[in-house]
Amino acid sequence: xxxxxxxxxxxxxxxxxxxxxxxxxxxxxxxxxxxxxxxxxxxxxxxxxxxxxxxxxxxxxxxxxxxxxxxxxxxxxxxxxxxxxxxxxxxxxxxxxxxxxxxxxxxxxxxxxxxxxxxxxxxxxxxxxxxxxxxx
Ligand code: ATP
Numbered sequence: 001x002x003x004x005x006x007x008x009x010x011x012x013x014x015x016x017x018x019x020x021x022x023x024x025x026x027x028x029x030x031x032x033x034x035x036x037x038x039x040x041x042x043x044x045x046x047x048x049x050x051x052x053x054x055x056x057x058x059x060x061x062x063x064x065x066x067x068x069x070x071x072x073x074x075x076x077x078x079x080x081x082x083x084x085x086x087x088x089x090x091x092x093x094x095x096x097x098x099x100x101x102x103x104x105x106x107x108x109x110x111x112x113x114x115x116x117x118x119x120x121x122x123x124x125x126x127x128x129x130x131x132x133x134x135x136x
Pocket of ligand 1: 122
């Protein structure tokens with residue numbers, strides 16, 4: 001069975017949405033293998049977001065991710081990588097479909113970075129790489 005890394009980002013934790021996000025994940029039938037509250041340093045985030053280095057939203061993204069604790073989840077299930085991204089919805093919370101986490105709860109704050117509540121690995125390779133970073 002497949003595994004993925006899910007993060008409830010600082011906006012999700014600060015807004016008290018960790019519970020409803022976990023409820024959707026559990027209702028879908030995915031298994032929580034490990035879960036922890038994390039306060040990553042800059043180096044950890046630079047590793048996690050290495051592919052975005054140099055993009056206009058990179059610095060605001062790191063600042064946002066440093067702004068408060070996140071919840072890191074090791075999640076398991078059949079096709080869980082694709083399945084969680086489907087639960088999360090697309091990156092932009094304004095246009096994310098209703099019924100998704102970002103579509104139902106995500107807000108556009110007019111900032112340089114999308115504060116879109118969650119992260120989910122986008123491939124088997126990313127999941128392995130990211131799980132090693134967050135669950136070292
Ligand atoms: P995930 O966040 O689950 O990896 P994603 O495909 O929605 O998936 P990425 O493209 O990996 O996001 O970008 C990482 C994060 O950077 C986004 O979740 C969002 O917070 C922010 N981001 C990405 N693209 C933009 C953008 N064009 N403008 C502002 N913020 C962005």
